[in-house]
Amino acid sequence: MQRVAQTAIEAGKAYARLAGGDAAAGGDGAIGLLRRALLYLPAHDHRKVVKASTLDVDLICLDCEDAVAEARKPDARQAIPDILSSTNFGRSEVAVRINPVDTPHAWHDLEAVLGASTRPHTIVVPKVDTPEQMEWLYDAVQTLSPDSNTKPLHLITQVESAVGLHFLHDICQVGKDRGSAEDRRIIHDGLILGGDDFAASIRARRTPSNRELLLARQQTIVAAARFGLTAIDIVNIHYKQGLDLLEQEASEGAEMGFDGKQVIHPVQVPIVQAAYHPTPQQIDYARRLVDAFNAHSDAGTGAFEFEGTMVDMPTVRQHQQVLWMDNHLQAAAAQK
Ligand SMILES: CC(=O)SCCNC(=O)CCNC(=O)[C@H](O)C(C)(C)COP(=O)(O)OP(=O)(O)OC[C@H]1O[C@@H](n2cnc3c(N)ncnc32)[C@H](O)[C@@H]1OP(=O)(O)O
Ligand SMILES: CC(=O)C(=O)O
Ligand SMILES: [Mg+2]
Incomplete structure (x- = not known):
């Protein structure tokens, strides 16, 4: 029976x-893996940090990457420890998006995150293209966080290029192999499809139908399902108009098998969370x-x-x- x-x-x-x-x-108990909406904001923008802390949103992502101009990268990084220790984000999972591992910023971003007296729940790492980059990340965390008994840091990686999509399963395999029961400093438990960078990588033109991203969306879902990770769908940058299209896109993502969607403005949060509900x-x-x-x-x-x-x-x-x-x-x- x-x-x-x-x-x-x-x-x-x-x-x-x-x-x-x-x-x-x-x-880790409180946050589980509820990731219907992931809201980005530039980490050095205090008003947006304050605003984010008032929102009922599953995942808040303090961005040090593409929302931050090159000249402001140090400001974003330096803001992180203070934001984490002084802001009450309520029930939200809090993530920091560091810069890609092949930039000189990544190491310093990791230093700021791992050295903070209050750590975020999660790091988001953009543009992970190869398993070697994933190995670099695990090595860097081990060096910067020598105590293997610290509270685990969740890791969400972004697939954002043709190369990254090609190696996606190998990248996830590194996360599975390195995140053993003995060493749970980082737990790879999410994938994000960075649809806009991915479109640029394959020379696609973005359309409202998102058909140019269909293969990447499905492959992200399949890899996430294979490795037991959450899968987070593309961002929709049209926050001032076309909110009905956002609702449609979010519902489509939920039907396809995504667990949530990236958003860039507070107005998008309730629409996306409702679509996944x-x-x-x-x-x-x-x-x-x-x-x-x-x-x-x-x-x-x-x-x-x-x-x-x-x-x-x-x-x-x-x-x-x-x-x-x-x-x-x-x-x-x-x-x-
Ligand atoms: C492809 C990618 O990589 S996407 C990820 C990287 N991009 C980002 O992180 C961008 C995130 N979004 C933003 O920075 C902003 O929404 C912008 C720049 C697009 C528009 O910002 P604004 O012109 O300030 O928007 P608007 O005036 O409508 O904001 C209304 C309120 O919401 C706040 N707000 C706007 N966006 C956000 C956000 N992402 N998070 C938190 N609060 C926000 C504003 O601060 C304002 O509140 P306030 O009056 O209390 O300060
Ligand atoms: C969200 C993001 O990083 C992208 O679409 O490229
Ligand atoms: Mg991107």
Whole structure:
């Protein structure tokens, strides 16, 4: 007899096991892996830091990379320790996006992050193109953070070029191999598709349909699923108009298998988070479907008719993910 989880919490654990991730253990508890919207802001822009701290957003990313002009890179880096120790970001996961590892800034950015008295939950590393760059990153963290018993730092890498997409599975493999049970200084648990840099890399023209990014979006999702990582979708830079298009794009990303989307302005946050939020109808349907599956399973039936459609295990697994998301949303709401 094959029974599946009936409660959202059980479903969450089952899903995390299926995904191969560590969310079953609760990650680092408070933040889990709820990453529906990732809001970027330039780290040296105090007003935006203050504004971000007032928002109900899953993930806040203090950017030292492309939102910051070359001449202001030191300002952004130097602002990080103070922001982290003096700002209450509420329930949000807090990340710092350092500069790419093949720039002279990366080492100094890492020094500032790892040396801060309050560390962020997560680092985002852009333009990771090769497994060797991933090795460099792990070596740098080991050197700058010699104590292997420190609280784990989550790592999200960005795929942003043809080369990065080609080597994506090798890059993820380095994260898996280096993040052993003995040394959990960094846990690679997310991928971001940097769609705008990627488009430039393949000489594509950006369109509202995003068809030029379809392959990269799907390959990012597939690699993330294989390695048990969260997958975060492209940014939409049209924050002043076309918010209906943003909603459509976010819903499409959720349907494709992404866990969340990058945003660049506060107005985009609720739209994107709602698009990744299962509706009460979807949650109710998922619960009833799982219950029906278990009843049929007890009676020795695998495939059965449910409200006019055929249901068997793959459909059940899809609906367990709805319950998993609902579980995480409830936990996040409880922390507000
Ligand atoms: C392709 C990539 O790499 S994307 C990632 C890198 N890019 C970024 O990080 C850019 C992030 N976004 C921004 O910097 C800004 O939204 C801009 C420059 C596009 C527009 O900024 P503004 O002209 O200040 O926007 P606007 O006037 O509409 O802002 C309204 C309020 O929201 C705040 N705000 C705007 N963007 C953000 C943000 N990303 N995070 C937090 N608060 C923000 C503003 O400070 C303002 O609040 P305030 O009046 O209390 O200061
Ligand atoms: C978000 C980002 O880094 C990109 O689209 O290139
Ligand atoms: Mg980029």
